[in-house]
Amino acid sequence: MSSSKTIAVHDHTTLSDIHWERMRDGEYARSYLEPLVISDPCRYVQNVQTRVLALAIDDRIMPLTINEGEYDNSYVCSPYTHYVTYAKEELDMLGSPVWKGLFFPLLSGLGGWMKASQSNRMVIVNNWLLSTNLYHEMTAEDAEQITEYCVERFPDHIIAFRSVCRKLCPDFYAGLRRAGYILIPSRYVYLFHPDWPAQGKWRVRNTLGRDRQLLARSGYRILSHEELGEEYAERIVALYNALYLDKYSQHNPQFTTEFIRLAMQKKTLTLIGLEKEGSLDGILGYFQRNGVMTTPLFGYDTSLPKQTGLYRMLSSLLVREAERQGILLHQSAGVGAFKADRGALGEPEYTAVYVNHLPIYRRGIWQVMAFLLEKIGIRMVEKYKL
Structure with missing residues (x-):
């Protein structure tokens, strides 16, 4: 990996070093990020426990969230909550006691494995603490260089990107794959133009x-x-x-x-x-x-x-x-039949995780989750238009 781009992470002590006026949407980013970096994020999003830093790469700036565990966190910072706790609640939407009886113990087992693998010890790049994170134009080279930087800075953490959609950012999606990320299906979202x-x-x-x-x-x-x-x-x-x-x-x-x-x-x-x-x-x-x-x-x-x-x-x-x-409207997930009736097209969305630098016992869970969710999860959502 090359490192030609200028990358830096800022906390509350160095925010003043950022040239916000040179950044894309710089005034917006400053208005949003400064409060989250300077004060406790739960002041703004009550069920989030995390540390927020600002990552700058060339003329783009985005939030970085750092977590150690926090298994009761909102899913925007906790993959455990997303893939286990929240998923258990959504089983009722299938309307089938048989499916629920099958998947509930499977999710419980998955949850135990995720905790043993320290799945919530994670740095999430471009995490605005929202259901959907939108991206500036990102390249395959960006994916590689941000990863290289974050692995060096946070060697014990999983490096992740939420809300990765191939249709919206094909080059970045390909770059994440090439950099060694595992793409875990997270939601089935609806796009409308x-x-x-x-x-x-x-x-x-x-x-x-x-x-x-x-x-x-x-x-x-x-x-x-x-x-x-x-x-x-x-x-x-x-x-x-x-x-x-x-x-x-x-x-x-x-x-x-x-x-x-x-x-x-x-x-x-x-x-x-x-x-x-x-x-x-x-x-x-x-x-x-x-x-x-x-x-x-x-x-x-x-x-x-x-x-x-x-x-x-x-x-x-x-x-x-x-x-x-x-412009294109990202309608997030849920009520798929309603959105499809109004011209929206469904598209899988992924959480990309990088674990190549971590011990073997922390890696296996992600490959298994990617396989199960690609083969079962996404297909069920498409079938039932959830």
Whole structure:
């Protein structure tokens, strides 16, 4: 591996050495990273225990999270939580006691092996503590040189990248493979571009049109980012929690009001709300990078009748934003049938792990997981459109 690129890691004592103005999206990165590096990240994401540093490579800067164990962490920092704890909860979605009876003990055994292999002793590059990490343009050479640097700096840790999608970053994906990474399927995500419905079936265009009409007739007022003052912060957290924590899993990132206030003040997320009769009933928050946008913050009042259609209306607002900016919308995972009906295409997403520098007893688990999830996990998600 060559080392021609300039790579450095910064903690709270050297953040002032970074020339943020020379970095891609430098002001955004500074607004987001400085609070996480300087203070405890759990101030912003309540169920995350980690240490955050800033990794700079040439004109790009990204967060680096360092963990030793922390098996109760949110899945954004804990592969154990992602592949064992969260996966056990999702078995209920299969609707089959037989499948659950088969996979539950398998996951328990896997969990024991992961702990014995110190699977959570991990450095994750470009980890923004969100469900989806978007990347600047990354090359195969970047993959090799970041790996070389991190192995030297963190010799006892697994080196990892989350949210690796071959369709979005083919050269980087190939570079990770060439550098010796094991690609572990993590989710089946859905991608949508506003140009696709025009090239596809009339049914997709019709479905998107009906969503727009529902929003137009709903009586809801669309609140822009600038209209959402800090008095809405607690309500926004409650709407997100109602969907992602109460309905899905407590292991999703638990955003605090401090996180929301940071988004409001620094626009680390662009917020859009739905308000009716003085009540904020729906919220989304997105960010974009390298021609892709995604929505780590999404929630609505789940106590309202399903026929209100808040999920459909918020999804329609997202499509509208993608159309307005002409960029690709990364719709994350879940409710695959709903997203496919609206023109999204499914694509496997991976966690890439590098373990070649570690003792043999810490390596085997990852090869086994890659095999099982490629042969069974991804195929089941595709079949059931989870």
